Amino acid sequence: MNKRPLVREEISQLLERLYPICRSLTGEGNRETLKILREHIPLDIREVSTGTKAFDWEVPKEWNIIDAWVKDPSGNKVIDFGNSNLHVVGYSTPVNKVMSLEELKGHLHTLPDSPTAIPYRTSYYEEQWGFCVSHEEYEKLEDGEYEVFIDSELKDGSLTYGELYLEGEIKDEFLISTYICHPSMCNDNLSGVVLSTFLAKELMKRDRYMSYRFLFIPETLGSIVWLSRNEDMVHNIKYGLVATCTGDDGPVTYKMAKSDDALINEIVVKSLQDSRVPYILQDFYPWGSDDRQYSSPGFDMPVGSLMRTPYRYFPEYHTSLDDLNFVSADNISDSVDRYIDVVNIVEKNKIYINKNPKCEPRLGKYGFYNIAGGQRKPEILDALRWILSLSDGYNSLLDISKRSGMEFCKIAQAAKALRECGLIEEIRT
């Protein structure tokens, strides 16, 4: 996909269009975001009403915001939601009041260590209001009376998410989960949203062995709500990846699924080895994104996260510095390729049994072997022999590619040749 300038152009356009929208746990910004994505992929949009229970949680009121600002004693707007939606703490209650600088400061959030950055803050479960400003601007505020205005609304409404199911030959599913609740920040997580969209577009064009499910949800509560509504079918999900932080310049990073021996871990690692890109492996940890809901002990789904630089590991994280300059369409496009590498293994990783298990078959008979013995043999012959030797009904093609040290695609290609001449046969377990 690296060589597809058109896709890169489309990625750029989608990023730029989604960037200004004010998204949150709920609200119109999320609906608008999903509507734009529907121009690319046929998402089902779901609404889950305020008050709906989901395990230990409950869908809160829907939050929408029209405008917000702070005016200094001279009447200048020193903080303006119109400039950046990060200026307002998510889920801020309405306010319209004049107050002293001292009182105002009790509602201001800054990052002294990153003085030019506006921090990202939310308060979903405690009603309050607040503004976020760069520490530089904060320090310029002079004593006096400030006019503070937030035109927001908390009302019964719904939580909105998008879902796309791509049916395959079998019911086993590969889940791609990404989150749409962050306002104007690019790596976390417009990059994951855009990647998931273009990955889905690519998979829609293909014949699929596995079925694929894409979720575009608000983080944490979105996955909790989705799990509570889909408990009966999650056993179909055999592999999962959370798509986030896929657009920066850092090396590919795979945060592993909780169970060390989860097949998704083996597959992603092999795909990264085969791709020969530099990569970093992170052991699972139970914080981060929705992988922690999917892997809670009541579900224990095999879900990892394939990223570039992970959340919390880049200084721009959760600030206004995570902007359009921090990510690139090239990086997102390259990340799409990494996901497709994983899909390619998932689609072809089957277990075959050698139908001629006693000694080698005479490969020459099947046209595999050139006639003069003792000559240097082509790589395909190695792959054929590995498959014949290890296809005892237990080893998958992934196992064989790992044991042989050969690229999975070479093993899969040889397996196709062997299957076509009847020397191996698929086992469905």
Next chain:
Amino acid sequence: MNKRPLVREEISQLLERLYPICRSLTGEGNRETLKILREHIPLDIREVSTGTKAFDWEVPKEWNIIDAWVKDPSGNKVIDFGNSNLHVVGYSTPVNKVMSLEELKGHLHTLPDSPTAIPYRTSYYEEQWGFCVSHEEYEKLEDGEYEVFIDSELKDGSLTYGELYLEGEIKDEFLISTYICHPSMCNDNLSGVVLSTFLAKELMKRDRYMSYRFLFIPETLGSIVWLSRNEDMVHNIKYGLVATCTGDDGPVTYKMAKSDDALINEIVVKSLQDSRVPYILQDFYPWGSDDRQYSSPGFDMPVGSLMRTPYRYFPEYHTSLDDLNFVSADNISDSVDRYIDVVNIVEKNKIYINKNPKCEPRLGKYGFYNIAGGQRKPEILDALRWILSLSDGYNSLLDISKRSGMEFCKIAQAAKALRECGLIEEIRT
């Protein structure tokens, strides 16, 4: 415990008081030693008669010694038991005889490689007599007739040992075994005797989940005799440590229990990692101290040995150089702390099950979570999430602390908080 000067002073006093006593496999010196320990802890003193069978062994005659010396041709005492009880080979038979230097030399033991040291020798199972001298003194002996005198006695009597049982909430036991049979040597093994005494004193003050058993026995035969008398209850012993060589300046060394995956091994290693002291791990080997009896295949008890520099690894080992200068109360006190670190894990290492296993509980509801999302979270939240994520009924808190890389005490503290609000519940296996 590092900051307790009073305990260090008590340790010094006990060491100095025990040092001059002539201990052996049996005899009055052992009784005197145990009597002094009873001033600190309520030891039960057991006597096992000469001739008692214990598996392949039998309690030998009791040995006591009043005095012993060698006079040179001029009548000077050139070797004098009064100066060091190491001068006489343990279990030497009585002798009162004049003999040539040549004949005498057949009964003298020296260490040519360590010329100032008096070696430590015993002959429990073959009746003979002998003296141990420094090689320097040995080389000064001149030709002529020597008067040799040992006033000792081998008679039917008993083997003496001390035992202290501290009952806990459950019958499962932690065994601390130390040996009292070495005469005037400090690291091997007054250090182990003193450590065990002060560890027991500390545990007596505490509420105990586990039960604890302390043995103060003569090495080898003592543990064999004890095992032969307690075969029916050794299945209660879930963990054990042999306390020896705990007073020198060397780094903490853990000699592992025989079974590589014994829980005591995991616990000691984790306690050492958490303590951030430098430490050395030794694989099990079937020689050394009483751990080899406890781990013989007929018992296979999980007993390791937590030391500083192990027996045989310091040049002063089994010589008069292993004296009061070679050990310190500070080192012994620090070793007590290491044992207490182990106890602290043993006491709290339980298996819990997450009572809210489907997705995370809403931590904010329970007061765990500060309100503004996206802020740096305190360490306790990590610990809570690890426990919730891994408490599937199989992982113990030790497993969780290992997987998370967090200190056990942090995990245990978080588990307490989760238990108190009903989010996890102990499983008794």
Next chain:
Amino acid sequence: MNKRPLVREEISQLLERLYPICRSLTGEGNRETLKILREHIPLDIREVSTGTKAFDWEVPKEWNIIDAWVKDPSGNKVIDFGNSNLHVVGYSTPVNKVMSLEELKGHLHTLPDSPTAIPYRTSYYEEQWGFCVSHEEYEKLEDGEYEVFIDSELKDGSLTYGELYLEGEIKDEFLISTYICHPSMCNDNLSGVVLSTFLAKELMKRDRYMSYRFLFIPETLGSIVWLSRNEDMVHNIKYGLVATCTGDDGPVTYKMAKSDDALINEIVVKSLQDSRVPYILQDFYPWGSDDRQYSSPGFDMPVGSLMRTPYRYFPEYHTSLDDLNFVSADNISDSVDRYIDVVNIVEKNKIYINKNPKCEPRLGKYGFYNIAGGQRKPEILDALRWILSLSDGYNSLLDISKRSGMEFCKIAQAAKALRECGLIEEIRT
């Protein structure tokens, strides 16, 4: 065996006698080779008729060759089978014809990268003819008419192999398989043929616990034919080694049997560690020699290959440069020693159970222990204690030697002593 000049002389003589013979998949050269080996060991010679089926294969026609040459336009023999049997492609059909240099070149094989070497080529399954020449000679050929003559014969006949069974105390077998189908090349594989011969000679002199089976077969088809005729008994084969490439100067190399935890792998590795020679381990790969037939999934026999420099890893491989200068009797003799090291473990690797499992036996009673406690103990005491500690009915002497880090022979020697005084007893599983 390193110090046996007579054996080295015999090895040299046998190498030199076998070297000129033209061997192939079938034919008189193979029979002559086996006849010479029968002067050393009582081989059974088997003949398997042309047309006999063996799994996916079939015994082809027998091939014999009397003479072959190419004469240049001046009538000079520029290629002469009389100088090297590698000059003719194995299984070449008869030819007697005058042709242009251009036509001739379509039948010539050279190695441009190794211009002085005559390559080794065969064409067992496609009827054709050809000559192999050094690239140097090839380039000297001038335009004109060449007379080409091959006096060979392809007829119904048989495939010939040799087999030697040395019965032991038990039916379990150790298979040594080597191949006799290569013409004048020494490391690959006269070295393996000669090594197997002298190993068999040595084992014939010994009392044997295991039974041993030696195969001298044509590569690939020979093992396939043998397996097809012996399917019912291959379960007796508990260990196997393919003997090839054992005569060059390279370090010992062990290509492991397919199953990572095959006992033969553990045994060979331990024997190499104990021998303190430098060695290389190769993971199994499903090409190479007959180990790939033995380990095909229908048989899955534990067969590795103990070599010096493996086939394909030396530039002289499959060329005329793999001649008598490339190997030495010293190297082959040293390789025989490596095989005998393996045999020594295989013969003595038993599981014993400690008959006195509760605590240590009193070793002094059995004469194992010197009387004065505290002295440095001899190594045998360590071995005794390891065996007593680990002989729980599950650990073999190999397991014990690996865990202890002691040489297998020391452990075996101590086991003998313990068995003789009744402290341990063999368990037959």
